[in-house]
Amino acid sequence: MSWRGDYFYLFENLILKDFRIRYRNMSLGILWSLINPLVMMVVLTFVFRGVVGEQGNSRVPFPLFVLSGLVPYNFFTAAFMTGTTSIVDNAALVKRVPVPREVVPVAAVLSICVHMLIQIALLIAITLLFGMHVGAQWAWLPVMWVLYVAFVCGLALGASAINVYIRDTRYVVESFNLVLFWLVPIFYSFNIIQKKYQPLYNFNPVAAMVMAMRNILLENIPPAHSLVVNMVIAACVSLGIGILTFRRLKSHFFEHI
Numbered sequence: 001m002s003w004r005g006d007y008f009y010l011f012e013n014l015i016l017k018d019f020r021i022r023y024r025n026m027s028l029g030i031l032w033s034l035i036n037p038l039v040m041m042v043v044l045t046f047v048f049r050g051v052v053g054e055q056g057n058s059r060v061p062f063p064l065f066v067l068s069g070l071v072p073y074n075f076f077t078a079a080f081m082t083g084t085t086s087i088v089d090n091a092a093l094v095k096r097v098p099v100p101r102e103v104v105p106v107a108a109v110l111s112i113c114v115h116m117l118i119q120i121a122l123l124i125a126i127t128l129l130f131g132m133h134v135g136a137q138w139a140w141l142p143v144m145w146v147l148y149v150a151f152v153c154g155l156a157l158g159a160s161a162i163n164v165y166i167r168d169t170r171y172v173v174e175s176f177n178l179v180l181f182w183l184v185p186i187f188y189s190f191n192i193i194q195k196k197y198q199p200l201y202n203f204n205p206v207a208a209m210v211m212a213m214r215n216i217l218l219e220n221i222p223p224a225h226s227l228v229v230n231m232v233i234a235a236c237v238s239l240g241i242g243i244l245t246f247r248r249l250k251s252h253f254f255e256h257i
């Protein structure tokens with residue numbers, strides 16, 4: 001087997017290993033990828049539509065409105081956290097196997113893509129169930145998700161390298177993910193945000209991805225040009241900084257793990 005084949009084999013096994021470990025000893029297994037967003041969709045719908053009152057875009061069923069925000073947010077939080085701890089969690093592999101260390105955090109993010117695909121399938125099914133129609137703009141879905149995954153890979157590369165030296169990094173990421181839930185328009189519409197704060201949402205890649213998903217699936221229009229541009233910039237900057245940070249720090253991984 002060539003060195004490229006060896007790396008591909010390792011890459012594939014890292015992705016599958018993380019996927020298997022996540023659902024090991026769980027009786028429902030992969031169904032949790034469907035149950036978690038559905039439960040959150042029901043709870044948020046009850047609280048913000050039933051208890052608090054009318055929220056979001058009245059033209060769109062509120063459960064669908066919420067789910068279109070939860071799917072991008074869930075992927076980001078799971079992939080960012082898994083990527084951050086990936087080098088430390090795979091310390092034995094990093095020490096013993098002479099492969100590019102960058103493979104480890106990238107594989108950790110891609111392992112979450114399996115859950116992402118399941119949740120996107122759920123979102124599409126519910127979108128069709130509520131009477132939305134497939135349109136030409138749906139071709140933007142893979143484009144936006146590739147940019148989004150690239151953005152998260154960059155974050156994972158940088159955070160995983162820093163986590164080797166500063167183990168509190170994972171707790172910073174956990175806290176950040178919790179705060180981010182309120183800073184992404186998951187259960188509220190972008191239209192209610194005060195104008196002075198709207199640029200913060202436009203330049204927040206997670207919020208931009210949520211708004212792009214709603215453009216495509218719920219409004220039957222292509223994602224706004226500004227959202228596409230911001231996602232391209234976010235992906236390039238994140239990957240660039242992440243790769244540079246990782247390469248600068250990886251030479252001393254062995255001493256700290």
